[in-house]
Amino acid sequence: MAVDVDLTVTAGNYRFDGASFAVDTNIWLIGDEHEVLIVDAGFDATSIEAAVDGRDVVGIVCTHAHNDHADAALTLADATGAPVLLHPDDAKLWARVNPGRLPDAELADRQVLTVAGTSVLVLHTPGHTAGSVCLYLPDEGVLFSGDTLLSGGPGMTGDVLSSRSTLLESIHRSLLVLPDETVVHPGHGYDTDLGTERSEPWATAVKGSP
Template sequence: MTARVDRVVTSGTFSLDGGTWDVDNNVWLIGDDRQVLVIDAAHDADAIAAAVGDREVVAVLCTHGHNDHVTVAPALSDRFDAPILLHPGDEPLWRMTHPDVDYRSLADTERITVAGTDIDVLHTPGHSPGSVSLYVPELSALWTGDTLFQGGPGATGRSYSDFDTIIDSIRDRLLTLPEDTAVHTGHGDGTTIGAERPALADWIARGH
């Protein structure tokens, strides 16, 4: 059985560099009736747990360490006895929210399997040092966290971010994927690689 994709939208705040903003987050679940991977456990553990149901949670994966993407990762980890996965480049950001909670380090090109479906980890820094995207060839789908949105790259105006780095990540790791690849983002509506390619050409030119 091919894995299916579910989305839960949760609301809360994002805080960094002394500012706090209201945000709606996309929490993604990839799996089948038995197993599921939770991506970006934001704000509302009960709402996410309701979407999980009685399935086995293979992991709670964080695309990056900003607080709005990791808020309830420990709560879900405890509830479902599942590991938290995070790229170690975002260790400083993680510790701002969860100073005493450990996680398992994600590596570039690592492969995670859930419900018989392979998920490839792509290290795509720029929005944060440890940002990752997740590519699922079987589903022709990509999860970009806050690296790529409909209309352009994620924000790089705050601590631990860098514009040239995010442009390199998008050019070298994401635009190489097939044009019909569906892009599932950390906030807002999705898009495709092909739809974003023309606009991204301008961003890439600006970046270098």
């Protein structure tokens, strides 16, 4: 692999609709010894900054604006000087979590970011939230899936702004078309790969749906 992928796990409470659940969130750093792209910024900017270890931060991508992925983004941005990047369809969620200050730039489907000489393709995958994105590194065969796809199946869609049918459609259209050997780094829990997920019953149901 031409780039390094580092994992930092942060812990806190995911909150929605007045409820609160303790969760661990995977924070991914993509890069080399000089620069990194941070994927998600939940709960603990200090530990994420420690993982950066003085490298230049080219951007902080929030895969979506749930608080467990985005509530430390602005503190981390101020600490590193890096811009926060979010898909605009999550603007409403973002305003709940980080009121009074917008992200620095908007992500778009098929946009290409670059870090450490590697291309990072933005895939807009609505469903878990309207503005959820995944990041695909074609040269590395790696996918950062946020809460769109976890090990064992799609992310949850219990929030009022989520849609299970839209999530399944996104996974089918944008993720299951990628190679089987693609390694999946999710927003929570363990890594998986697309070949494994493709063979799961839920994915077969996706294939058979209209």
